[in-house]
Amino acid sequence: MTAPYELHAPTTAREALELLDRHGEDAHVMAGGTSLVLLMRQGLVRPGHVVSLHRVGELRGISRSAEGWLEIGALATHREIERSPLVRAHCPMLAEAFAKIATVRIRNQATLGGNLAHADPAQDPPPALIVLAAEVLVLGPRGARAIPVEELSTDIFATSLEPGELIVGVRVPPLPAGARATYRKYLPRTEDDYATVSVAAATVAFLASIQSHGTNTFIFGIARMIAISSVA
Amino acid sequence: MSQQLLRFRVNGVAREVEVPAERLLIDLLREDLALTGTKEGCSVGVCGACSVLVDGVLLSSCLLPAFRVDGAEIRTVEGLASKEGRLTPLQQAFIDHGGFQCGICTPGQLVAATALLAEDPQPTDDAIRHFMMGNLCRCTGYQGIVRAIHAAADTAADGGVRA
Numbered sequence: 001m002t003a004p005y006e007l008h009a010p011t012t013a014r015e016a017l018e019l020l021d022r023h024g025e026d027a028h029v030m031a032g033g034t035s036l037v038l039l040m041r042q043g044l045v046r047p048g049h050v051v052s053l054h055r056v057g058e059l060r061g062i063s064r065s066a067e068g069w070l071e072i073g074a075l076a077t078h079r080e081i082e083r084s085p086l087v088r089a090h091c092p093m094l095a096e097a098f099a100k101i102a103t104v105r106i107r108n109q110a111t112l113g114g115n116l117a118h119a120d121p122a123q124d125p126p127p128a129l130i131v132l133a134a135e136v137l138v139l140g141p142r143g144a145r146a147i148p149v150e151e152l153s154t155d156i157f158a159t160s161l162e163p164g165e166l167i168v169g170v171r172v173p174p175l176p177a178g179a180r181a182t183y184r185k186y187l188p189r190t191e192d193d194y195a196t197v198s199v200a201a202a203t204v205a206f207l208a209s210i211q212s213h214g215t216n217t218f219i220f221g222i223a224r225m226i227a228i229s230s231v232a
Numbered sequence: 233m234s235q236q237l238l239r240f241r242v243n244g245v246a247r248e249v250e251v252p253a254e255r256l257l258i259d260l261l262r263e264d265l266a267l268t269g270t271k272e273g274c275s276v277g278v279c280g281a282c283s284v285l286v287d288g289v290l291l292s293s294c295l296l297p298a299f300r301v302d303g304a305e306i307r308t309v310e311g312l313a314s315k316e317g318r319l320t321p322l323q324q325a326f327i328d329h330g331g332f333q334c335g336i337c338t339p340g341q342l343v344a345a346t347a348l349l350a351e352d353p354q355p356t357d358d359a360i361r362h363f364m365m366g367n368l369c370r371c372t373g374y375q376g377i378v379r380a381i382h383a384a385a386d387t388a389a390d391g392g393v394r395a
Contacts, residue, residue: 006234007253007299030297037256037295038276050253054300103366105292105344106277191365192278 002040005047011055013139013168020164021141023049029166030054031075031114034106059113059168062086068174070094074113074167078125082107090172093181097128097200100185103192113167119153126153127200127227128183134172140165150227179204185229198229238302242267243311257293257301258282261308269309269339273368280367283340283347284308290347309339312346322346322384331380333371341367345381354385 008027010016020027028047030036039045053059059075062084070090072081081087082099101107101124115125116136126149135146141164149170154160161167175181185198203224210217234253241247242265249264261267261284270293273281277295284293285307286300313319322345325331332338341364348355348363355363360381369377 002254002256004252004254007236009299033297033300034277034295037297040254041275052297052299103278103280104347104363105280105283105290105366106295108289109291109295191362 002037003043003046005040006049008049008051009055010051010053011057013056013058013166016051016053016056016166017139017141017164019049019051020166023051024163027051029117031117032077032109032111033114034110035114035118035120053113064090065171070172072112072170072172074169075111078102078107078110078112078115079104081112091132091175091181093183093200093202094128094132094172097124097183100124100183100191106192112170116149116152116170117159117161117167119155119157119159121153121156122194122229124183124185124195124198124229126150127198127229129170129172130227131181131200131202131225132172132175133225134170136167137169137171138165139168144168146171175202176204176206178206195229199226200228201226236299236302238298240301240304240306242306243308251298253297253299255298257284257286257291257296257298257306260298260301261293261306267308267310271336271339273336273340278366278368279337280340280344281337283343283367285343285347288347288350290344307343307346309342312342320346320384321387322349322381325380325383325387326377329380329383330373330376332376333369333373337367337369341369341377345377345384348381349385349388353388355381357382 008019010019026048028050030050030052059073061073062076063071064086065071078098078101082095088095115123129149134149136149136152138145140162152159181202183200185195187193187195203222205222208219235250236253237250239248258272261270270284271281272294273279275294277292282293286304344364344367352359360378
């Protein structure tokens with residue numbers, strides 16, 4: 001059982017923003033609910049108003065833009081991301097990172113947007129998304145903006161979201177040809193546990209040629225990006 | 233507090249219930265509908281005793297607000313066997329292969345394994361262990377559970393009715 005609250009079930013993101021504006025700090029957004037229900041059951045959070053996004057269809061779905069960006073709606077569940085052929089085609093590491101989160105039941109309920117907004121430093125998606133240079137798409141009272149994933153979390157359970165702002169999705173740029181990425185985590189106890197430490201890495205080797213005064217200079221390089229979760 | 237009028241189906245039966253917004257699915261099932269086959273273990277979504285299918289999707293009913301099942305089709309352990317009480321091949325396999333000891337986790341194990349066989353009718357040993365990893369058996373009767381799921385998959389492959 002959780003403490004009583006007033007439920008709001010908007011059908012559009014715009015309507016959700018109006019509700020957040022009207023109820024201010026007394027309102028909490030619920031996406032999948034795995035984290036918020038737990039916090040409420042334990043009495044750690046007691047919102048007077050819950051704005052549930054389950055009827056906001058525009059926040060669902062996974063697609064690929066004409067420019068090759070992977071676009072994941074905030075309400076995409078971890079399991080949808082794990083099993084999406086589009087995600088796997090874009091970057092197999094991303095699908096595999098989501099496949100390793102908690103248990104199948106949690107992955108069926110927990111959402112990408114909820115995961116990022118919750119800002120638990122032990123979570124798997126942020127490092128995986130950071131090395132792919134992904135951005136969080138946010139809608140708020142002052143319009144839309146994109147935040148690099150590494151700039152979203154500012155502290156444990158704290159984000160750079162402004163009051164009244166809502167995560168609507170995540171976009172992942174096209175990977176350079178030849179890019180490789182991996183995600184690894186250390187789990188000393190059970191497979192569904194929080195990682196003691198996890199690491200995501202992406203590398204791309206490139207060969208470029210510069211033409212100058214009739215001669216070709218070839219440049220070989222390796223670009224790397226590494227992100228690590230909290231070390232517990 | 234806000235009351236919610238919910239219309240949904242449980243095990244094929246249409247239901248209409250008015251509940252407070254904060255009602256959780258586990259309490260809706262056990263307290264309001266007296267479907268006590270679904271068990272509450274850890275209450276934090278870890279143990280799997282409260283596993284149910286919502287529109288075919290395996291979920292922890294202890295973490296799901298009841299308002300989310302408005303319009304949905306729910307299947308609980310009570311809805312696995314036929315109305316006449318004929319067990320599914322999976323249920324029979326749990327009996328034949330000792331897939332339970334004390335029995336408290338068994339409803340969740342059966343519902344989870346039903347979901348597994350629906351999406352992967354011939355799972356490998358690894359696939360069974362990975363999918364079922366979140367359904368804890370404190371008697372540690374895992375070998376029998378894995379054997380039973382293999383046996384149910386084999387029964388289906390031999391032309392039996394799938395779970």
